[in-house]
Amino acid sequence: MIISTIAFYLFAAMTIASAFMVISAKNPVHSVLYLILAFFNSAALFVLLGAEFIAMILIVVYVGAVAVLFLFVVMMLDINFAELRQGFLQYLPIGGLIGLILLIELILVVSGWALSPEAIQVGSQVAPTVSDLTNTEQLGHVIYTDYAYLFQIAGMILLVAMIGAIVLTNRTRPGVRKQKIAEQVYRRPEDSMAVRKVEPGQGV
Amino acid sequence: MAEFWDIYLLPTLIIVGQILLIVLPLLLAVAYLTLYERKVMAVMQLRKGPNVVGPFGLLQPLADGAKLFFKETVVPTGANKVLFLLAPMVTFILSLIAWAVIPFDEGWVLADINVGILYLFAISSLGVYGIIVAGWASNSRYPFLGALRSAAQMVSYEVSIGFVIVTVLLCAGTLNLTGIVESQKGDLGLLNWWFVPLFPMFIIFFVSILAETNRHPFDLPEAEAELVAGYQTEYSSMAFALFFLGEYANMILMSGICTVLFLGGWLPPADWAIFTWIPGIIWFGIKIAILLFVFIWVRATLPRYRYDQLMRLGWKVFLPFSLLWVVVTAGFLVYFDMVPA
Numbered sequence: 001m002i003i004s005t006i007a008f009y010l011f012a013a014m015t016i017a018s019a020f021m022v023i024s025a026k027n028p029v030h031s032v033l034y035l036i037l038a039f040f041n042s043a044a045l046f047v048l049l050g051a052e053f054i055a056m057i058l059i060v061v062y063v064g065a066v067a068v069l070f071l072f073v074v075m076m077l078d079i080n081f082a083e084l085r086q087g088f089l090q091y092l093p094i095g096g097l098i099g100l101i102l103l104i105e106l107i108l109v110v111s112g113w114a115l116s117p118e119a120i121q122v123g124s125q126v127a128p129t130v131s132d133l134t135n136t137e138q139l140g141h142v143i144y145t146d147y148a149y150l151f152q153i154a155g156m157i158l159l160v161a162m163i164g165a166i167v168l169t170n171r172t173r174p175g176v177r178k179q180k181i182a183e184q185v186y187r188r189p190e191d192s193m194a195v196r197k198v199e200p201g202q203g204v
Numbered sequence: 205m206a207e208f209w210d211i212y213l214l215p216t217l218i219i220v221g222q223i224l225l226i227v228l229p230l231l232l233a234v235a236y237l238t239l240y241e242r243k244v245m246a247v248m249q250l251r252k253g254p255n256v257v258g259p260f261g262l263l264q265p266l267a268d269g270a271k272l273f274f275k276e277t278v279v280p281t282g283a284n285k286v287l288f289l290l291a292p293m294v295t296f297i298l299s300l301i302a303w304a305v306i307p308f309d310e311g312w313v314l315a316d317i318n319v320g321i322l323y324l325f326a327i328s329s330l331g332v333y334g335i336i337v338a339g340w341a342s343n344s345r346y347p348f349l350g351a352l353r354s355a356a357q358m359v360s361y362e363v364s365i366g367f368v369i370v371t372v373l374l375c376a377g378t379l380n381l382t383g384i385v386e387s388q389k390g391d392l393g394l395l396n397w398w399f400v401p402l403f404p405m406f407i408i409f410f411v412s413i414l415a416e417t418n419r420h421p422f423d424l425p426e427a428e429a430e431l432v433a434g435y436q437t438e439y440s441s442m443a444f445a446l447f448f449l450g451e452y453a454n455m456i457l458m459s460g461i462c463t464v465l466f467l468g469g470w471l472p473p474a475d476w477a478i479f480t481w482i483p484g485i486i487w488f489g490i491k492i493a494i495l496l497f498v499f500i501w502v503r504a505t506l507p508r509y510r511y512d513q514l515m516r517l518g519w520k521v522f523l524p525f526s527l528l529w530v531v532v533t534a535g536f537l538v539y540f541d542m543v544p545a
Contacts, residue, residue, distance in 0.1 A: 003212070029340060033287075036333070056322035060366075064329025065359060068336070072355050075340050075348075134318045136379055179512070 008048055015041040028074045032067060039063050053136045222314050226303050234452045235265035240493075241500045248504040272448075275441040280342060283438065287341035292439065292446035295334030299453035302327040306460050307382045309470045309484035320381035321369055324461055328365075328416060331454060332358040335418075335425060335435050338447070342438040350434025353511065354418060354425030360518035361415040367526035368409040371533045372398055372465045377544025385469030387544065393474035399466035405529055406466045408522050410498070413458040415518065417451065420503035424511055459495035460488075467491045 018041065021034040039062045046055035133141075143151050198204055239254065239261065246253025254261035279285055305320040307313040317323060332355055339351020373379060375398060376387040390396035399406040415422040426434030436447055463469060468491075470484030509517070537543045 033337070052317065052319050053322065056319050056326050059326040060322065060329055064326060064332075064362065068332055068355055068359055071333075071336060072352070075336075076352075134379075136319060179516075181516075 004048055008045070011041045011044040011048070015045065028077070029071065032071045032074050036063055036067050039067065051135055053139055219314070226314060227300060230300070230303060230453060230456070231449070233456060234449050235269065237452050237456060237496060238268065239265050240496065244497065244500045245504045248501070269445070272441060272445040277441040277443060280344065280438050282343040284341040284343065287337050289443065291334050291338035291341060292443045292450070294337065295331065295450035296446040298327055298330050298334065299450040299457060302457050305381055306464065307385060307469060308488055312485065313382060316380065316382055319379045321373065321379050321384065325366065325369060328458070329362050331416070334447070334450065338439070339435040342435070344438055346432045346437045347435045350425045350431050350437070354435065357418070357422065357424060357514060358416055360515060361412045361522070364408055364518065364522040364526045365412045365416065367530050368405045368412070369465070371402055371405050371530050374530070374533050374537060375402065375544070381464050385464055385471065388468040389471060391475070393472070397466060397468040397471070402466070402533070405526065408526055409462060409466065412522065413462060414499070414502065415514070417454050417458055419455065419499055421506040421509050422514055423508060424514060455496065455499055456492060459492045459499070462495055463488060463491040
């Protein structure tokens with residue numbers, strides 16, 4: 001018990017610290033690496049909660065795919081760090097204002113949640129009984145039976161977004177010579193070769 | 205104090221002992237895999253291979269290790285020092301921690317977790333970080349190009365590996381690796397393993413793990429003819445050795461995953477007494493050795509892919525085909541009511 005408590009505080013503190021480093025690191029590549037560290041620690045928190053499926057999916061999707069592409073893009077950017085820091089004071093007021101608004105909203109939401117009677121009821125409900133299903137199976141049951149339509153709609157939205165992104169970035173450039181593998185495979189010696197009898201001293 | 209010993213210290217010591225029991229043979233296997241590779245390639249090319257150090261060149265890996273150990277560690281001036289040294293460690297550690305969930309025999313597994321295969325998928329998808337960070341931190345052109353190539357390559361082939369894993373999971377009905385091996389048990393022995401009903405996926409998986417481990421014919425991240433040594437260009441001494449060990453440990457790991465998913469893990473190929481008498485870990489080792497032989501065979505035989513052909517194969521051939529096969533398998537299982545409970 002005490003080990004899991006220590007582990008919780010360790011991972012939680014690491015998550016917060018690395019999240020702070022994401023916004024305060026001077027080098028954007030370092031920021032992305034700290035972001036990855038934050039993902040890792042949140043995955044560890046999920047494992048402590050007993051939600052190992054979500055923890056693994058978090059790592060596969062966010063760390064294994066999203067953050068790689070993110071790192072990819074950030075590394076390719078040619079950023080002038082001195083120029084970046086010049087604008088700091090200029091953007092400070094508006095940034096601070098946005099931060100303040102977010103903070104007020106958060107306070108409102110959190111305090112409202114703590115005071116509303118329904119929320120207290122939710123909190124006082126008994127935890128659902130532990131079944132012998134693994135949490136992968138439980139998630140499957142919930143997603144594919146109770147929320148099947150919502151799940152399908154979410155999939156459709158992602159598909160539309162994906163197609164939209166491809167349409168927006170796809171340019172058809174004229175004059176590009178592409179390899180057509182099927183054509184190469186179907187090419188026969190007769191199509192491109194001819195056997196000639198060459199007389200000496202005459203050429204073809 | 206006795207309680208503290210029983211609850212915390214003893215289990216920790218047992219786990220540390222188990223970890224050593226896995227890691228030490230693994231490192232030995234990695235060392236001798238290099239010799240295996242050189243010997244097999246030598247035979248294929250009608251050469252003798254290493255035969256000077258020790259009997260049949262058996263001490264060659266140790267000599268190579270000692271040579272690397274005594275070399276000077278060079279850190280380029282322009283490099284980002286922390287990340288430069290972190291990258292080989294990441295590669296090496298990732299190739300070792302994945303072994304925690306691999307079942308070597310019935311019950312011979314360090315952590316028998318519910319989501320074993322997802323854990324392996326997660327770890328193998330992290331392998332790209334060692335390479336991409338190494339390429340960036342070296343602050344040099346060739347390593348950076350190698351890192352960019354490998355990032356694109358590994359992300360592309362991971363997608364089809366994911367779909368292949370999904371098909372096997374559909375048939376096995378569990379994410380637990382021991383469960384996946386158990387699901388291949390049957391009267392037919394060899395024919396009961398998943399590589400028979402899912403043969404196309406087995407091929408796709410094997411080609412994808414070639415790409416995932418950056419092996420020939422997909423070794424573009426370190427294509428020596430165009431990129432010097434790719435992301436490893438600036439590395440020397442033990443930092444290079446860690447990359448090298450990590451890469452070879454990854455090859456063994458990927459062969460191990462392939463064995464668990466398709467070749468029945470520790471199961472003998474038939475239920476005959478002489479086969480069942482041989483312990484499961486030997487069968488597991490034999491299957492891995494066969495797959496590694498194919499890795500080397502491919503290296504000795506095929507020329508390197510061009511980069512656009514590599515991308516085409518990943519995205520335009522493997523991805524649609526494996527996606528289709530997931531649908532076909534799922535439809536088949538539902539139609540014939542064969543979905544595992």
